[in-house]
Amino acid sequence: MVSQLSESTALFSTDVSTDCLAQRLDDYRAVIASPPVDIVDPTTLNHQELAKLRERVAVANFAHYRCAQAVNDTAVLALCHQVGLKNLHQSVVTAGLTKIEVSPGSKARYIPYTNSELNWHTDGYYYPETYPVRAMLLHCVRPALEGGATELINHEIVYALLAQTNPDYVAALSQADVMTIPANSQAPDGPRQAQSGPVFWQDPGRIYMRYTTRRHNIQWRQDPLSHEAVEALAEILRQRTDLVFHRQLGPSEGVLSNNTPHRREPFQDSTERGRGRLFYRGRFHDNIRIP
Numbered sequence: 415m416v417s418q419l420s421e422s423t424a425l426f427s428t429d430v431s432t433d434c435l436a437q438r439l440d441d442y443r444a445v446i447a448s449p450p451v452d453i454v455d456p457t458t459l460n461h462q463e464l465a466k467l468r469e470r471v472a473v474a475n476f477a478h479y480r481c482a483q484a485v486n487d488t489a490v491l492a493l494c495h496q497v498g499l500k501n502l503h504q505s506v507v508t509a510g511l512t513k514i515e516v517s518p519g520s521k522a523r524y525i526p527y528t529n530s531e532l533n534w535h536t537d538g539y540y541y542p543e544t545y546p547v548r549a550m551l552l553h554c555v556r557p558a559l560e561g562g563a564t565e566l567i568n569h570e571i572v573y574a575l576l577a578q579t580n581p582d583y584v585a586a587l588s589q590a591d592v593m594t595i596p597a598n599s600q601a602p603d604g605p606r607q608a609q610s611g612p613v614f615w616q617d618p619g620r621i622y623m624r625y626t627t628r629r630h631n632i633q634w635r636q637d638p639l640s641h642e643a644v645e646a647l648a649e650i651l652r653q654r655t656d657l658v659f660h661r662q663l664g665p666s667e668g669v670l671s672n673n674t675p676h677r678r679e680p681f682q683d684s685t686e687r688g689r690g691r692l693f694y695r696g697r698f699h700d701n702i703r704i705p
């Protein structure tokens with residue numbers, strides 16, 4: 415096991431030198447402090463808009479945009495297509511973008527459809543890494559009356575910080591059975607089988623992450639190093655607020671992301687019918703690729 419861990423760590427060790435990381439953190443902080451990329455017409459992005467989105471995604475793995483006017487879900491999907499997101503995940507119960515709003519009835523058992531906090535997670539962490547959600551979109555149609563801010567963090571930065579703390583931690587979290595999500599026959603997207611997989615894995619030049627901070631219904635590998643690594647990762651997410659993009663997304667604003675960890679603050683909705691917080695969510699099996 416030790417030699418396997420060392421081998422796996424070596425794959426990632428090239429870009430976590432202290433100087434290189436310090437520069438990356440500076441660039442990243444500048445991006446998350448920037449105003450959104452203004453978009454005139456999401457169905458036809460111009461060169462300048464594409465260039466800005468490309469720049470943001472290269473540094474942060476996500477980009478915050480703001481459309482000049484209210485747009486429908488078809489226009490939002492057209493925006494996604496232009497940044498390479500074409501392979502939308504279609505669950506057995508939804509087609510197109512999913513509306514995320516406070517819902518009565520059976521959906522209310524699931525936190526996204528309540529006004530509660532959603533803690534750090536990547537989308538579709540319960541899918542196998544052989545068919546992962548590689549990117550996701552959140553688009554605000556109506557914000558909450560109060561609260562409900564959106565937060566994101568670049569998982570490649572998280573990875574680099576964790577590797578700097580202890581390279582064996584990233585190796586431990588790259589084990590194929592480090593995180594298991596039990597089967598769920600009642601899942602809102604349709605029944606699913608138990609899934610074991612790594613937190614981190616890679617394609618050439620790219621790191622992926624599959625993660626949730628929720629504690630119940632998650633089985634972590636039961637060995638001391640895996641346990642320490644999970645704690646160290648949670649600590650980074652708790653402590654490094656300087657590296658967290660935090661915004662109250664307004665109407666027609668959204669984020670395009672290479673499925674980086676994200677969270678949502680709790681919120682209060684308007685009591686008026688049809689005035690509650692409404693977001694579109696898209697999950698894609700493509701990475702963001704901007705020409």
Ligand SMILES: [Fe+2]
Binds near residue numbers: 535536537676
């Ligand atoms: Fe999510």
